[in-house]
Amino acid sequence: MSDILKSKKGSIKQAPLPEESPSWDEFGEMLWEEIEAGAEANQPGFKVVRKLLSDKRFDK
Template sequence: MSEILKYKRGSIKQAPLTEGSPNWDEFSEMYWEEIEAGVEANQPGFKVVRKLLSDKRFDK
């Protein structure tokens, strides 16, 4: 996911994440497949991160 974050605005990391979710540094070390698996497992914060990374408004 660190490759994806390179093409996103830095302000994306200011988005609040739900309690109990990994922080942005932990998310940046994950693969997209891990994000998708977290969404499917309904883990906290994963849906928000996937939505933000998929949103074209945060592209550079």
């Protein structure tokens, strides 16, 4: 996941995350598969992060 974040604009980390969700640093240590699984399980913040990372507007 850290490789994905490197290809994104730094401003992506300014996006607010829901309460009780992992921090951006914690998301950075996860695998993409973990993000997908968390989003499918409806865990706080995972859908937001998946959507932001998939959005081409944040590409460098």
